[in-house]
Amino acid sequence: MIIKQFEYKPLAHYSYVIVNNGEMAIIDPERDPSQYYAFAKANNATIIAVIETHPHADFVSSHLQIHKETSATIYNSKKLGADYPHKSFDDGDSIKIGDVMLSAINTPGHSPDSITIVATKDDETALFTGDTLFIGDVGRPDLREKAGNMKAKREELAEMMYDSLSTKFNYLPDHALVYPAHGAGSLCGKSMSDAASSTLGDERKSNWAFKKQSKQKFMDTILDGQPFIPSYFGFDVDINKAGAENLKPAIDRVPFKRDTTATGLIVDIRDEALFKKGHLSGSINIQAVSENAKFETWLGAIVEPEEEFTLVIDKEERKDYILQRIAKIGYEKQLKEIITLQKENLMETDVLDLKDFKKNPDNYTIIDIRNLSEVDEEKFFENATSHPLNELRQSGVHIPRNKPVVVHCLGGYRSAAGSSILSRILKDTTVFDLSESINDFK
Known part of the structure; x- marks a missing residue:
């Protein structure tokens, strides 16, 4: 089987495709599905399945768009309570991609509806663990207290994660490849490795969550020291539960104006040096000058979901690029307009002595x-x-x-x-x- 990992670095997100005998499945896709379509075309494959390991909190998925555009079946746990057309994929369920068998394991802990996907062909085994098992860590259990169809307290989810790690992977071989949905830099865990994949055997040896320990010690460890939760996380869970609008019409509706001004909440994405030389009064400088900058995370941490804002960019040519990034977290609907600045009546930032x-x-x-x-x-x-x-x-x-x-x-x-x-x-x-x-x- 062919497995391709796609990485979106600003959110430390991994998505995957599996190809065999002219058929293809997509796992945990990001908002823009074009790269998966290109891979399918290059490999003469038909997309027949798109699988969600859980309703993601940190990015908006394109599962519904892929279904609409390719007729691929969406698979996810029945516990998710999805509002879009789908088939349940839980313990005991399996589908075939060519000669590759994909089986589901319910592995709650990060969320009540999390699943792990087991792909097997001959002596090959690959695990797509979503936000359950990371390289060197496991998913945080504190994101579903106030969001999504199924709410659970962090203590309950921590206990579920202990049970998942203690029982659900026991029958799987050490040589099984582990492919998580996130790597280091994601806020969905606290101590992930820089490695993009591992083997189950290596994780059993080195991942703290597999070590022999009491349930209470496991729960204390997983609950302690988790990073902050950006404002948009619950918002994205709800978007992913319902299924997001197709990307292009969603971003095409955002108007653009040249050389103008604005009032209200203004987010200026320019380099801080440009911002400090001249900006609109009250603007917030969340830089998006680097492809790897954590722009999406800080936009969604500083600006509240559904809070309207205007975006300032340095030149019109960057409009589509930045709209794509804003759509990664589903904030395009609350974006009033994108503008470039007029040169008059701008504020300068004071310089520290x-x-x-x-x-x-x-x-x-x-x-x-x-x-x-x-x-x-x-x-x-x-x-x-x-x-x-x-x-x-x-x-x-x-x-x-x-x-x-x-x-x-x-x-x-x-x-x-x-x-x-x-x-x-x-x-x-x-x-x-x-x-x-x-x-x-x-």
């Missing part, structure tokens, strides 16, 4: 916008106050205004967003971005 800051740090209110786990590991300023970036639009109103404010993160990307948020909130206070100068204090 670094020498004075180093000499007189107590003359400034220092705001650390890193995640709490990062702050616990290392503090750069003893007098800094912690305000994680994903909470800053709410918590920033409590920051004292009697001194200039200096915002820092670890490398500068997040502080560009954080300082712009505080400039919007603390209108009568000077706000500085320490940016890459944080390296002087490490």
Whole structure:
């Protein structure tokens, strides 16, 4: 069998296709299905199945679009309660892709409706584990308390994950290849490896979740220290449960205007240097200048689902590219318009006197916008106050205004967003971005 892994780096997402004897299945597809269509064409294969291991929280899937455009059958667990046409795929169910047998195992833990797909042909075995089993870790159990058809408390899901890891993989061989839906950098787990795949034998040896331990110790470990949950996660679970609109008509509806201005919530995606030279008052600088930048994550952490916003880009040629990225998390419907800026009436960002800051740090209110786990590991300023970036639009109103404010993160990307948020909130206070100068204090 041919297995192809596709990676979307900003969300550390892996999707897959399996091809055999002219037939193809797609597993956990991203919002844009064009790459899967191209692979099917290159391999003279017909797409007959698209399988969802669970309703994803961190990206919008194209399973419904693929069904509409290719007539492929959608398969997922009956526990999902999907609102789109589908067939149940649970313990004991199987389908064939050419001579490859695909079987389902219910492996709840990350979500109540999670499945693992077992692909076998002759002596080959591959496991598509979704967000159940990662390389070096397992999926977090705290994303389904407030979202989706089936809600469950994190303790209940942690216990389910223990049972899944303890029982559901026991009969499978060590040589089985493990293909997860995410890698390092995803917020769906906390300690994933950089490796894109593994074997079940290697995971049994090195993955903490397979080690012999009490249920309570397992639950304590999996529940402790999980990263923050972006605002959009529950929103995307609901979109994926219903099935997303086809990509092209969804993004084609967003209007574009050249050399203009805007009011309301404005997200400026330009490089921070351009932003600081001139931007609309109140704009939030969430940069999307790199293909690997975590733009989607921070857009969905800072802007609430269904909250309308205007997007500022540097040139019209980038419009379609950025629309594709916004659609990855389903935010295209709340995007009022995309614009390029007029040159008049723009605001400049104040520049920090670094020498004075180093000499007189107590003359400034220092705001650390890193995640709490990062702050616990290392503090750069003893007098800094912690305000994680994903909470800053709410918590920033409590920051004292009697001194200039200096915002820092670890490398500068997040502080560009954080300082712009505080400039919007603390209108009568000077706000500085320490940016890459944080390296002087490490």
